[in-house]
Amino acid sequence: MDTGRSSQLTERVRRMPASSNSGILPLEVLFDVLVRLPAKELCRLRIVCQPWQSLTSDPLFMKTHVARHRETFFLASFKDDETHIHIMDFAGNVIKQIGIPAGHKVLCTRLDLVCVATNKNSCHVLNPVTGDVYNLPKSPAEEHTYHVNLRKPFTSFAFGHVASTGEYKVLRMFNRPGFTDLGIPQLCEVITVKGGTGQARWRGKQSREFFVECQKANSGVVVNGVVYFLIDSVYDSMIIGGDGAGIHPDFICSFDLEVEEWREDIQGPISRNFVYDMDFPDEYIAIWDQLSLAELKGYLVLVYHQSYRSSTIDLWYLIDYETRTWIKQYSIQIESFVPVRECKVKPLLVLDDGRIVVWLGSTGLLLIYDPRTSTFAEVEMRRLSEVGLYTGSVLSL
Structure with missing residues (x-):
């Protein structure tokens, strides 16, 4: 030393x-x-x-x-206990238990702070080390005070870290007031999490013409300070003809937390390679429910869980945003490993030896997939209702 x-x-x-x-x-x-x-x-x-x-x-x-050491731990809530979150190691040992407000869900993040939220406009940021709780204001940005979207607020939150400034920011999206009210712009606001409550206000940002996916609460994925959303599934009936022509299920929107602006939308790799079959129109529509986003090794990943003609999970990595370059890194056969009714498959982490930790949201199972042997192993723990990753030091807990 x-x-x-x-x-x-x-x-x-x-x-x-x-x-x-x-x-x-x-x-x-x-x-x-x-x-x-x-x-x-x-x-x-x-x-x-x-x-x-x-x-x-x-x-x-x-x-x-x-x-x-760069150790990573699970940040989990269990189906039989939704009033606490747990910081756990990969063996299922609980390192710390933290109480959370009833009805709140853990956002799937990879940070040293914790964010819990509901789809009814309640959001809190927790510091596991100090025990501080930052209660974010429910009141809207000043410029949005009288907007129609706030009559029955249905919200989606994303929590991220801006490396260049060290700031933590929360993005809040308000859904449309009605299912068919597509002409009303979607409200977008940002707040910077500071060292206590009442020290910051929401800032109104540019609205979007097309709605991002708020139906799946808290669906935003943050990669290197950028929040990514899939396009809202309300457009699934408009992709062939009509006002929504040209909107594809793997249409991805992104918001840069550093500059607090929307970036140019990108098209995913699925619709580029999919051949529309007039005899099976529902097969294309069903893609909306078979797609999700994840973050692995610092890359945005599009997860395609096919269930019509084969039971596979394809993981597409966005290698270069500027050139829209996607590479399919994995194609996982899941027939004998994942329950037939499982509709929420989310990869969480790639381990140092190449194995992939996968969470099954519907059943609450946590699996580890080994691409060398094409086998799954179940992690023995209680059924998970939500799970993310905690990157802070457990020595400070």
């Missing part, structure tokens, strides 16, 4: 008596030894003595440990 880093350790740690470390290792050497251990082992070693607890709780130690 260099002297520069040693000098950054807090006074509380540096002033530990030499005898408190049993006289075996200097503080600098102890730092370098302990920082190599995984978080689970360090949590156990903290009870050895007070100096070890002080050292492993030091902000510099925790920052160094997170940078070295």
Whole structure:
């Protein structure tokens, strides 16, 4: 450990008596030894003595440990307990339990903060380390105060981090007031999450001509500070002829949280390669319900869960936004692994050895798929109602 880093350790740690470390290792050497251990082992070693607890709780130690290990944990709520969320390791061990308001769902994020929301305009951001709860205001942006969309608000939220500024932002989308009111623009607002409640207000942003997918509550996927949505399924009856001609089920909209603007829409790879069969029109319409979005290894992924002629899950990676380049990285056969009625298949994470963690939303199962053997293994835990990923340091919990 260099002297520069040693000098950054807090006074509380540096002033530990030499005898408190049993006289075996200097503080600098102890730092370098302990920082190599995984978080689970360090949590156990903290009870050895007070100096070890002080050292492993030091902000510099925790920052160094997170940078070295890059551990990821599940952020889960269970079907039999929707008033708590749990930070868990991959073995199903609960590291911390956090209470949440009744009726709120965990947004599928990959951050060190937690966002829970309902589709009825309630959203909270939680800090698992400090216990702080940021209650976002329900009142709209000033310019939207008297808008018709707010009479019966049906909302969708997305929570993301802007790396360039370090800010956390929430995007709120209001659905149309009625199912057929397509002529009314969709309201869009952004708020910056600050260090407490009541310190920020929603900011109205550019409205969209076509509605994004708010029917599936909290369906936005955030990749590198950009929120992606699928086009709303209300257009499924208009794709062939009519006012909605040219709208495809894999039409993807994106909102840049840094500049707080909508980007140019993109077409996914499914409709490009799909041959419309007049004898099977429902097969094309059904694609709306077979598509979802995910984030894997820093890429936007379009998940195509085919169920008409084959039982497969294709994972298409958006390799380059500017050139609209998609590559099908995986095609997973699922006949004997996924229940027939399962309609919500979401890949969560690609492990270091290439295996893929997959959540089945309808049944609540968590599976790990091994592409080398084309097999699934079930993760033994209670049925999940929602699941995301937590990237913060468990040492600070």
